[in-house]
Amino acid sequence: MSANLCLAESLNINLDESCTLIQGDDLKAKDAYLRDESRKSGHASMLALPTSEAQVVQALQEAKRQDLDITISGARTGITAGAVPFGGAIISLERMDKILGLKKDENGNIFVTCQAGVTLATLQNSLETLRFTDEKSWSQQSREILEALRETPHFFPPDPTETSASIGGCVACNASGAHTFRYGPTRDYVNALNVILADGSIVKLKRRQAVATDKGTFTLIAQDGTHRHGKLPTFPWPKTKNAAGYYSNGRDLLDLFIGSEGTLGIITEVEFRLVPKPQRSIALMAFWKKESKALDFVETIRKARKALALEAIEYFGEDALDMLRKRRALLGAASGVPAALKDSMNCAIYIDIGCDEASESTIMKSIRDIIRQLGGNTEHCWCATENDMRERLRLFRHALPETVNSIIAQTRRQFPNITKLGTDMAVPDSELRNYVNLFHETLSKNNLKYVTFGHIGDNHLHVNILPGNPDDYDKGKKIYCELAQKIVQMGGSPSAEHGIGKLKTNFLELMVGPEGIQEMKDIKAVFDPDCILGKQTLFEA
Known part of the structure; x- marks a missing residue:
């Protein structure tokens, strides 16, 4: 037994x-x-x-x-x-791993329903291949929609780097990634949720069906008929990418649970809206001798984001490219870094484009023209239109965080308590250059080694501080907090995509203040009065 x-x-x-x-x-x-x-x-x-x-x-x-x-x-x-x-x-929730079916609404939108334990990779691969493990148990309507998808492929846009993440986790943390620049975060695709509250009550929420009043007050009715009354938070939501705190930028109660990091209820089932897949996918890497020119390029193409069908704009600083060249010298072809990465290439902007076949040539000509106008060399650009070439560029992008992690692992052999100090901060468009300069000036002044890369289209860079000893580590942690404070003063977020969890609770209070923390505690008390879910996540008590 x-x-x-x-x-x-x-x-x-x-x-x-x-x-x-x-x-x-x-x-x-x-x-x-x-x-x-x-x-x-x-x-x-x-x-x-x-x-x-x-x-x-x-x-x-x-x-x-x-x-x-x-x-x-x-x-x-x-x-x-x-x-x-x-x-x-x-x-x-890992054993709640079934994709339950498809549906179509009166406007032709297609939705997929998943249990919370389905992984992002499983969902993405199933939509790509149109093979679903559980489709034999689907309704006839679901199977008919599946056949229709063979003619008009659809996909789930949110693309966090870690595809082994669970769907429930993606919703609980409002996951995002490089393609958030065009498509937005997970929140934008959640149409319905099943949530089990701390007392075992089940709540079924559908977009636009449970909405707070103009004053922010709400009543939520569970499946067992019990009522819960509360008021939404009122703290200002940053005008940028943000994954910190309960959502305060709308009145739909569905949004309250998205990004709540498992503190309000247990998400067990999700209905996602899918979108049509672009006919053509193109990846391009443009190299620049000066960072200022790279930023000019970002700001120029960002203004034409729709016309250029941009899906992502990613940044690699001079420190990042130097690190990748060293990786290439050490590991050769196995590094994932092309030999064509020349010493004269001081920083790079990577872009993804998703368009139809008819507009592809016009878009590519426009981008080449912009590069030339800004003094760039189109002959040094890397462009990939086929799957294998785009995969090589993807491996190049992922070689950088792998290298950072290996450097930290090597340091930890001597100093086990040291970790990477990676920022997750974002600012409004108007603050991009101030944001970049702030990191350079602060970290250089303090003689800290760092590497810069990330989602510059959303003004969201991952600046990784690489402490080589305990003194650098302590100094880096102190400076990290100072940087977070300045980012909040710019109207930005101290946690743009990774959430607050148990490690960044001080940054959440920095953003919303003591009053905002109390508002969130009041909301938590509505759904979890004994405070048993996610103890010490978001706030200390």
Whole structure:
């Protein structure tokens, strides 16, 4: 008899529909559930592995019986320790991994419904190949829509780097990526959610159906008929990419749960809107001798983003290209860095274009003209239109964070407590140059080694501080906080895509102030009055 079966019997759970619960010595072998990509590690008393909403409710009931707080776990790809349990129970949704079907609305929009444990890679690959593991159980309508997709391919636009992320996690953190520049974050594609609240009540939310009043007050009715009354937050939402705090820029209650990082309820099912896939996908890398010219290029093409069908604009600073050249010298072709990366190439702008066949030549001519007008050399550009060439450029882009991680790993052999200090800050368009100059001046003045790259189309760069010793590490952490404060003063966000989790709670208060934190605590009290979900995530208590 298995330990899980014994435990289920001891808890008097119906074994026909019982949630796998792991405790005691069995839990010691499950240490992967105690950490995420932040490299922080925690502890827990119970692990629940439900396969259905009914089993999630069972897990909540058992946690309540044992007086345990709850941490929700997806694929644990986050880097702010949101999925790291500081005691209590873990509810992992990885076994709720079915794609449940497709539907079409009266406007012709197509939607896909997934359980929260489906990975982003599974969803993307299924839409790409139009092969779904669970399609035999789909309705006739879903299968008819699937056939229609063979004629008009659709895709799910949000593209966080880590495709092993779970769908539930993407929604809970409002995930974004390079293509957010054109398509927006996960929030823009969520049409409906199933959420289980801390007391086991199930809430089914659909876009535009549960909306707060003009004054921000709301009543939310759960499936069991219970009512919850509250008021939306009022703190100003940054006019830039942002993944920090409860959403305060609209009245749809659906948006309150998106980006709430598992602190308001457990997202179990998601309905996403899909969009038609562009006929042509083109990747281009333009190199510049001066950073100022690269920024001119960004600002120029950004003004023509629709005409140029831009999907992403990414940046590689001089420090980044130097690092990649060293990687090439060390590893050769295995580095993923082309030999054509010349010493005279001081910084680069990478762009993705998604267009129809008829406009491709016009768009490419316009981009070449802009490069020449700004003093660039189109002969030094790298352009990829075929899948294999675009894959090579993708590998080039990903070689940089891999190199950064390897440098930090090498430093940690001597100083185990050192970590990479990577910024996740974004500012409004008008502050881009001030933002770039701020990082250069501050870090250079303090003699800290760093590398700069990221989503410059959204004014969202990842400046990675690379401390070589404990003194640099302590100095870097202090400067990081100072930079975050200045970014907020520019009207920006201290956390544009990675969320707050348990590691950046001080930055959230920096952005919204004590009053904003209290507003969020008041909302949490509406849905989780005993404060058992996501303890120490977003705010300390």
